[in-house]
């Protein structure tokens with residue numbers, strides 16, 4: 527967890543919230559022996575990237591603090607749930623029963639843990655399950671967009687290395703077949719096609735707020751800056 531603490535030390539978060547995050551990681555089993563340090567580092571990295579995008583767009587410090595807090599907590603419970611499901615299925619339980627037994631949505635867990643509602647809302651805006659909030663129209667909220675695309679950008683092997691969006695989408699297509707094949711909900715388009723389009727649109731939107739000519743140029747700069 528040394529890497530996580532080093533990243534955490536550079537982020538604008540109050541001592542009280544920092545302690546809350548650490549307590550939550552401990553409760554999820556991410557912390558300590560046999561924990562999931564990669565997930566904790568990924569969370570800190572998403573927080574850092576979302577923060578950088580908000581700073582580049584000169585958003586107020588309150589927006590920066592919100593995306594940082596949301597980034598730090600966004601994948602904690604999901605990983606815990608996955609571990610529980612893996613344990614239950616390896617013990618012979620069917621996948622469906624294991625999902626039911628482990629079920630507790632990320633939002634429920636975070637609220638029970640005392641994370642404020644607006645942070646819980648923001649923290650749910652990552653990945654394909656949040657695309658309804660970004661498609662067919664981008665929301666009128668740069669912090670929401672920064673948070674969403676930051677998770678797409680942190681797609682290296684351990685989730686803490688920045689990547690070019692087109693590489694990330696290729697990686698997702700390869701890893702999750704159904705993301706490329708499920709089309710009914712999106713008028714004939716696949717989840718991954720929509721996710722790729724949304725991510726590009728967000729980067730273009732941020733490029734117009736900054737000195738970068740295109741979203742791709744901004745993406746390339748972020749990769750160089752963070753890796």
Ligand SMILES: [Fe+2]
Nearest residue numbers: 572601652677
């Ligand atoms: Fe994530």
